[in-house]
Amino acid sequence: MILPGEAPPDFRDAHVAIIGGGPAGMVAAEVIAGAGVAVTLFERMPSLGRKLLMAGRGGLNLTHSEPPDRFCERYGEATAWMRPLLAAFPPSALIAWCEGLGQPTFVGSSGRVFPRAMKASPLLRAWIRRLESLGVRFVSRAQWTGWDATGALTFADGSSYGADAVVLALGGASWPRLGADGGWTALLPDIEIAPLRPANCGFAVAWSATFRSRYAGTPLKRIALSFAGRRIEGEAVITAQGIEGGAIYALAAQAREMIAREGSALLQVDLRPDLAFSALAQRLAGPRGSASLSTFLRKRAGLSPVAIGLVQEALHAGETKPLAALVKALPLRLTAPFGLARAISTAGGIALGELDERLMLRRRPGLFAAGEMLDWEAPTGGYLLQGCMATGVAAGRGVLAWLRETRP
Numbered sequence: 001m002i003l004p005g006e007a008p009p010d011f012r013d014a015h016v017a018i019i020g021g022g023p024a025g026m027v028a029a030e031v032i033a034g035a036g037v038a039v040t041l042f043e044r045m046p047s048l049g050r051k052l053l054m055a056g057r058g059g060l061n062l063t064h065s066e067p068p069d070r071f072c073e074r075y076g077e078a079t080a081w082m083r084p085l086l087a088a089f090p091p092s093a094l095i096a097w098c099e100g101l102g103q104p105t106f107v108g109s110s111g112r113v114f115p116r117a118m119k120a121s122p123l124l125r126a127w128i129r130r131l132e133s134l135g136v137r138f139v140s141r142a143q144w145t146g147w148d149a150t151g152a153l154t155f156a157d158g159s160s161y162g163a164d165a166v167v168l169a170l171g172g173a174s175w176p177r178l179g180a181d182g183g184w185t186a187l188l189p190d191i192e193i194a195p196l197r198p199a200n201c202g203f204a205v206a207w208s209a210t211f212r213s214r215y216a217g218t219p220l221k222r223i224a225l226s227f228a229g230r231r232i233e234g235e236a237v238i239t240a241q242g243i244e245g246g247a248i249y250a251l252a253a254q255a256r257e258m259i260a261r262e263g264s265a266l267l268q269v270d271l272r273p274d275l276a277f278s279a280l281a282q283r284l285a286g287p288r289g290s291a292s293l294s295t296f297l298r299k300r301a302g303l304s305p306v307a308i309g310l311v312q313e314a315l316h317a318g319e320t321k322p323l324a325a326l327v328k329a330l331p332l333r334l335t336a337p338f339g340l341a342r343a344i345s346t347a348g349g350i351a352l353g354e355l356d357e358r359l360m361l362r363r364r365p366g367l368f369a370a371g372e373m374l375d376w377e378a379p380t381g382g383y384l385l386q387g388c389m390a391t392g393v394a395a396g397r398g399v400l401a402w403l404r405e406t407r408p
């Protein structure tokens with residue numbers, strides 16, 4: 001269990017409200033209720049942790065095993081801000097917490113950490129049981145709508161709730177059908193909020209009709225993408241509108257910003273990252289004879305049909321580079337990020353400068369915030385859940401510190 005680290009003073013009559021039943025809100029509830037404080041967790045959906053369950057569909061990537069400094073750098077512009085929060089709740093603490101809930105973990109070949117069950121459902125069930133055993137009261141179908149004149153929280157059904165401290169953990173705005181839709185931005189008019197934007201998202205590409213009809217839904221395996229001085233090896237998937245998948249997500253933040261500035265972003269795709277340019281050039285130097293381009297590329301360069309399709313797309317678009325250069329650095333122009341509704345996560349949110357080191361809003365004493373609703377972003381690889389959990393723990397501990405300070 002995640003304990004606050006200090007002997008709890010007498011908080012018996014304090015009441016804390018958490019709004020948002022995702023990982024950030026649930027872990028804040030665990031920290032606060034673990035210190036003996038009464039916690040009520042409000043969630044607009046009928047059940048908790050819907051996005052967490054969805055995250056477990058493709059294998060729940062909890063965190064990453066890389067060294068702490070490298071790990072922190074994944075948070076880009078928010079690295080310095082995140083560092084102390086991650087030091088206070090590092091990946092090792094998240095792993096120990098997961099295992100404490102009866103879910104052993106393992107490190108995958110890429111260094112990513114998963115629960116052995118891969119799914120989120122056993123972890124979520126055990127977590128809810130723990131929160132119940134700590135006395136956390138759950139109120140589902142409770143859509144928070146703001147505050148009334150007395151400062152009590154108000155809900156869409158007309159009810160209200162007065163709390164000594166409140167943690168907002170309302171999530172971002174991706175996959176809104178799972179609950180987090182970004183509607184909270186209208187409820188905090190006095191707080192600086194960076195516009196919510198898609199992160200870890202796919203991008204539109206102007207495929208030809210032939211390529212689209214033939215390859216939409218096809219994975220592009222073992223490729224390397226180069227963009228803005230970075231090279232990412234991995235996989236992507238062709239979609240009817242463009243391209244998505246892990247290697248694309250890793251470059252999504254920079255690509256999104258470049259598109260916002262310049263209208264498009266030009267990536268280079270290495271379709272044979274395992275083969276040196278010189279070796280490939282040698283293989284493609286021989287005469288093609290009567291073989292079609294497609295057969296030639298398949299036999300000599302070992303390209304898959306979809307990779308050959310990409311080369312043909314580039315040639316039809318007027319590319320004149322030699323074949324080997326095209327295979328090693330195929331230009332791919334991204335014209336727009338896919339919408340927030342399909343993104344894995346959300347960039348933007350409450351400006352970090354609005355929060356003190358306890359994650360309390362400087363302008364609203366007693367109001368704390370955590371999770372994806374804050375203005376940080378990170379690639380996939382376990383950094384999202386780790387960031388949500390670390391900020392949730394910090395907000396939980398912050399609430400306890402605040403109660404200690406302000407209550408006699």
Ligand SMILES: Cc1cc2nc3c(=O)[nH]c(=O)nc-3n(C[C@H](O)[C@H](O)[C@H](O)COP(=O)(O)OP(=O)(O)OC[C@H]3O[C@@H](n4cnc5c(N)ncnc54)[C@H](O)[C@@H]3O)c2cc1C
Nearest residue numbers: 020022023024044055061144170171179180371372384385
């Ligand atoms: C398909 C997919 C796969 C993913 N896979 C991974 C992965 O493998 N690893 C990883 O690290 N991350 C992954 N993520 C991201 C991760 O799930 C999120 O970053 C994380 O769930 C965010 O936690 P949160 O608590 O901040 O917000 P959320 O989990 O979104 O929870 C916020 C909660 O607040 C509630 N809420 C919102 N507004 C209100 C309101 N007005 N009143 C009451 N309740 C409200 C919502 O209903 C929601 O339940 C994935 C995401 C998706 C979509």
